[in-house]
Amino acid sequence: MVVHPSITFLREERLPHILCEGCGIGTIVNALLEAISELEVDREKLVFVSGIGCSSRVPGYLKFDSLHTTHGRALAFATGLKLANPELEVIVITGDGDMASIGGNHFLHAARRNIDILTICVNNHTYGMTGGQASPTTPRKWKSTTTPYGAIEPPMDISKVAEAAGANYVARWSTASPLQIKEAINKAFQKEGFRLVEVLSHCPTAFGRRNKLRTAIDMLKWYKDHTISIEKAEKLGEKGEDLSAFVVVGELVDRNEPGLCRLYGLTEKKEEEEKKIEKRMKKRDGIKIDKEKILRLLEKLSSPRVRALMEEGEIEKAENLLKGEDEK
């Protein structure tokens, strides 16, 4: 039997999912899970947080710890989660309505404080879950159930806002380039600070069909024709060409500012603690220092009992205690 390689990352018992036929979220989840399998991350420490909307349903299908929160607030919940336990790798999955509209304030401040969160924003230009109303990213003149004569407001450029607010890494791609999405997630994951991967995602059911793009293929074709890479855009821009009909995609920001956890000293504190314990253990006579073992134990430093034993140099006891806990 052919099995999908990503199935081990899914809560199989929850399938089938509630998303529509031809939804772009499938492409994005596929890219995300491929990136995760390439990264060889510690699955126990990977946490997904989401708000409300189609994209926010994704963590409910992923076999990781997941917090499905209230509309717009995913980044605020994730901020608390990350600061309270910096060992967790936090990925927020959100959408244009969730993050740019109702959660706009949290978005600005998460980027400003450069909190160590990787955010994947599924930008489908509409409120899909409620049936296709205009969102802050609905392009002008495009129709939705609440803009039946075409949207009149100018849309928000989510990536540009993230850049201005101080995000460490910003990349934008459309679902027409899944490989690039995967690569962007892969790179973003390895950085610290606030990282945003914005994905223009096709939604033929709630959005495309009101705008003469009835199928997923129609929408993907539209993305191909209307996106332009940042490199090309820069070149053409120099020549003074009008690029207003295009969305610029690619790696838009790649900075190396310190993330909030580092600013808090949480990263250094852990390193310091490691050194302190090593020093204390060296002081004791007759104890051979098995570096690997120590490092393994240090990972579990959050347990006060293990910490106490470690500080006294009782490595064997500490290890036995951990074994016992694991068996439990």
Next chain:
Amino acid sequence: MKGKLFLQGNIACAEGAIAAGMRFFAGYPITPSTEVAEWLAKRLPKLNCIYQQMEDEIASISAIIGARWAGTKSMTATSGPGFSLMMENLGYAAMTETPIVVVNVQRSGPSTGQPTLTASGDILQAMHGSHGDYEVILLSPNSVQEMFDLTVEAFNLSERYRVPVLLMSDEVVGHMRENVYLPEKVESYDAPLSEKGIDYFKADPETLVPEMQVFGKGYNVHVTGLTHDERGYPNTNEQDVHSKLVRRLCKKIIDNAEEIVNYELSYGEDADAIVIVYGAVSRSAMETVLKLRKKGRKVGLLRLITLNPLPEKLIRKLTRHAIPIVIEMNLGQIKKEIERISKRKIYFYGKIGGELPSPEEIEEFMMRVMKW
């Protein structure tokens, strides 16, 4: 900090949280609760803990719920307008059974009202402010000492019943300075953690409370504000799943009320009139009661410490013979509850405008209604 000290109420509250094991505070400045945040901003970094100022109160309550699922006891403090903003996620915490503590140092509302003056007008909002049916625990301190003690109690109750606990203080108690005694160690309770692979939201049939779980242990916990089954997975179509869940969320507080409820009863036995009060007002009322007792008037005082749930049996028993008199700094919020419980006419004195009712005012009111 420990031993005999002279502290402000808000600071005592902050110290109570530290003593109870809080390691994460998120907040947003708002009068008259700001000192809680200011004090913790100073104290927490020294203890290797996190103080995080958020962009608004919605973010504050979100962050502390997130922090609790990371395995850290957490708290936020606010006042009226900020409390209103927190309502949606208060419901989320109740639905997801996240143990958190929210301190509300009350000021006069509605809206911006009187930011620097006292009131207790947020009681019904605290009970019913988020949409849907749910129960949370409300505590009401009346002294600086209780700002410390009840903050500890709030954490313990929230952990025991996996429920948000609201410390409903007010500007007078929050800003007052008094002698307090901070013990070296307090009794603190941590919600027990469940085992891997079980239904993480399956409640104990006796207590109706499920064991807690935290992220980062490979248990693949799923937490959602949607109606969920015992595994934590959304199930929004079946009537039974919703009914069972929401009824349990309410019952776990109502059925355990006797263990949760805390009050102080003075001169209850022979009272012709029983004064029912809570928070700062109880200080004035106690003085009045002592004075009237000296004059030979048979008056008792019931000080409510838990405002939800209420000591319903006791209230019924007391009000069977004694005339119920309720004094509040609002237009009759707990009065409505006492009316419902006692089914008697309540003599009510409500003072709003930002000033604590004085003992003389209360005495005059009582002399009038009791025709003494």
